[in-house]
Amino acid sequence: MRVQDPADGQRPDRAGIASLCFASLGLAISIYLTVEHYSGSTALACPENAAINCAKVTTSSWSRLGGIPVAVLGLAYFAVMTLLVLPPVVLPPAWRRHLLDPVRAAGAAAGMAMVIYLLWAELFRVGAICLWCTAVHVCTLGLFVTILWHTAARSTATGHSRVKG
Amino acid sequence: MLLGVGLPLVLVVAVVAALVIVKVATGAGGPKSGPTASAAAGSVVAQVTSVPASVLNEVGVGVATTKPTKITAPALTADGEPRVVYVGAEYCPYCAAERWAMAVALSRFGTFTGLGETASSPSDVYPNTATLTFHGASYASNYLSFTAREIQSNQVVNGAYAPLDTLSAADQALFTKYNAPPYTDSAGSIPFIDIGGRYLISGSSYSPQVLQGKTQTQIAAALADPNSAIAKAVDGTANLITAAICQITDGQPGAVCQSPGVVTATAALTG
Numbered sequence: 001m002r003v004q005d006p007a008d009g010q011r012p013d014r015a016g017i018a019s020l021c022f023a024s025l026g027l028a029i030s031i032y033l034t035v036e037h038y039s040g041s042t043a044l045a046c047p048e049n050a051a052i053n054c055a056k057v058t059t060s061s062w063s064r065l066g067g068i069p070v071a072v073l074g075l076a077y078f079a080v081m082t083l084l085v086l087p088p089v090v091l092p093p094a095w096r097r098h099l100l101d102p103v104r105a106a107g108a109a110a111g112m113a114m115v116i117y118l119l120w121a122e123l124f125r126v127g128a129i130c131l132w133c134t135a136v137h138v139c140t141l142g143l144f145v146t147i148l149w150h151t152a153a154r155s156t157a158t159g160h161s162r163v164k165g
Numbered sequence: 166m167l168l169g170v171g172l173p174l175v176l177v178v179a180v181v182a183a184l185v186i187v188k189v190a191t192g193a194g195g196p197k198s199g200p201t202a203s204a205a206a207g208s209v210v211a212q213v214t215s216v217p218a219s220v221l222n223e224v225g226v227g228v229a230t231t232k233p234t235k236i237t238a239p240a241l242t243a244d245g246e247p248r249v250v251y252v253g254a255e256y257c258p259y260c261a262a263e264r265w266a267m268a269v270a271l272s273r274f275g276t277f278t279g280l281g282e283t284a285s286s287p288s289d290v291y292p293n294t295a296t297l298t299f300h301g302a303s304y305a306s307n308y309l310s311f312t313a314r315e316i317q318s319n320q321v322v323n324g325a326y327a328p329l330d331t332l333s334a335a336d337q338a339l340f341t342k343y344n345a346p347p348y349t350d351s352a353g354s355i356p357f358i359d360i361g362g363r364y365l366i367s368g369s370s371y372s373p374q375v376l377q378g379k380t381q382t383q384i385a386a387a388l389a390d391p392n393s394a395i396a397k398a399v400d401g402t403a404n405l406i407t408a409a410i411c412q413i414t415d416g417q418p419g420a421v422c423q424s425p426g427v428v429t430a431t432a433a434l435t436g
Contacts, residue, residue: 032389038171056290116180125186127195127288141177148170 015150019085019143026076033058033132034058035069062121066095070118073081074136077114081107081143093155095105101151108144195288196326198334199319202283202298205381210280212385213317214264214272216400221269222426223391226402226433229266229371233364233434235346238433240413241282241339241362243310245415251299253356256326258285259369260356261296262376265384266402267358268297273407273421275306282381286319286326291373295381300329308414309361312336316355344358344402352396360406361413370405371398404430 029053036057046054057063063070084104115137173249226232241248251267253260261284268277281298285291299313314330321327330338343359345352346428349367358366375398376384408430421427 046310051289059291059377061292112177116177116184119181119184123184144176144177145170148173152170 003035005088012066013150013153015153016085017144019155020082020087022139022142022146023078023082023085026136026143027075027137029084029132029136030071030074030078033136037063037071037080051129052131053054053128054130054132057095057126057129057133058164060126062118062125069124077107078110080083081111085147100156104147105151108140108147111140112144171240195324196256196286196321197288198321199223199256199284199286199293201320202281202300202318205280205282209282209297209381209385210277213280214270214277215269216269216403218424218426220389220391220396220406221306221400222424224396224400224404225426225429226327226405227371227397227399228394229398229401229405231366231368231370232405233358233360233366233370234348235363235434236343236365241359242374243312246308246310247361247410248307248310248312249361249410249413250339250345250359251311251313251356252332252336252358253299253313253315254319254326255283255298255300255315255329256286256289256317256319257355258289258291258294258373260315261285261291261294262369262371262373263358263366263396264299264401265357265376265388265404266299266406267299269388269399269403270406270410271304271306271311273412274308274418275304275311275358278303279307281317285373290376294373294376295379296376299382308417309410312356358406360409363413364409366406369404400426401430405434408434424433 012131013102046052058071065073081104083101084107119137122133194231241250249271253264268280271277279302281301283298285296287293288398289309298315300315300318300334302313304311312333314336316328316330316332317326318329319326339359340357343349343365344354344357344367348365349357354367356369360366361431374395379387379395384395384399387393388399390396391400404426407421407427411427411431412419412434414422416422422431
């Protein structure tokens with residue numbers, strides 16, 4: 001497998017593009033949820049039944065963490081992650097170092113930990129699932145997988161090059 | 166590389182699957198009981214039932230987002246007087262919001278006794294919204310008749326909110342017919358308010374968000390401050406309800422129906 005190295009300033013590999021797509025989509029949905037949060041969740045486009053109820057989730061006491069709306073935390077998270085996974089040609093030179101790979105991986109892992117916490121809260125505390133939140137969770141999972149894939153692929157490539165070199 | 170991606174992914178999937186399995190197996194997270202209703206504090210009742218006219222005039226329609234809907238239906242009366250019917254439930258957060266405005270508006274036409282206080286369900290949308298309850302309350306007026314039914318409490322019994330008031334056969338028929346399309350957007354929503362067969366309210370007229378985290382005492386006190394978000398929502402809605410009621414009382418009492426706040430609301434209602 002050939003993996004292009006962002007440190008070289010070349011085009012990103014497929015995992016890098018996928019990461020950017022997941023981060024961007026997560027950012028867009030987080031912006032929507034943040035707007036809805038501050039508008040009283042009166043126009044949240046979401047089906048409603050016994051199991052699915054976006055407003056029930058987004059207006060519950062579990063929609064805040066440390067007093068900060070979870071939607072805002074999600075927005076901040078995806079904004080940072082989007083910057084971190086920008087294509088190498090866009091990133092500042094210092095960001096193209098391999099040193100940032102652990103930061104991206106840690107960010108992705110932290111995001112997954114948050115997803116598991118929020119899923120627990122939805123299932124066992126609120127008693128409803130928010131489809132928009134689930135979409136954000138899927139984006140986080142996608143980001144997690146693609147960042148690990150990207151990092152692992154580059155580690156493999158770097159290892160090969162060292163062996164060859 | 167597969168190990169680097171696959172192992173964390175398998176762990177995540179395993180945790181998520183475990184959460185879902187436990188949820189399905191235990192059925193945890195169902196409805197939860199709110200506080201048992203009790204008599205409303207005298208100071209709260211006094212503030213809600215005597216919001217200064219100057220404040221109501223200044224607020225106008227405030228930030229009420231939904232106006233009563235005009236309908237064409239037979240006049241709703243009781244003993245020759247125009248009748249207002251309210252159907253709600255104590256667990257319901259939208260009812261919790263609308264009751265404040267109902268109490269403010271109806272107090273301009275008559276007198277409540279026995280108002281209670283409670284909160285909406287802690288496990289529903291806008292949890293624990295502080296409110297009054299019409300269950301057990303009575304209302305006397307020279308201008309209209311008011312029937313209020315809280316059909317379920319906020320107490321969970323066998324996994325569901327316990328039944329409370331029952332509707333008469335006539336009111337059940339009214340609820341079934343007019344609380345459904347084409348009169349309302351969806352069937353069976355609460356709160357449902359029929360104002361003399363002339364206007365309907367289905368759902369709350371403002372977002373319960375404005376009441377979040379507030380106690381009955383705080384909400385009642387805020388009603389007299391025209392600059393508060395609560396007054397703009399509750400008093401604004403109360404003016405719209407008042408304007409709708411004035412349509413069925415032939416503009417009586419004049420001091421209420423001709424007041425600037427109600428005139429503004431009437432223009433919004435009929436405009």
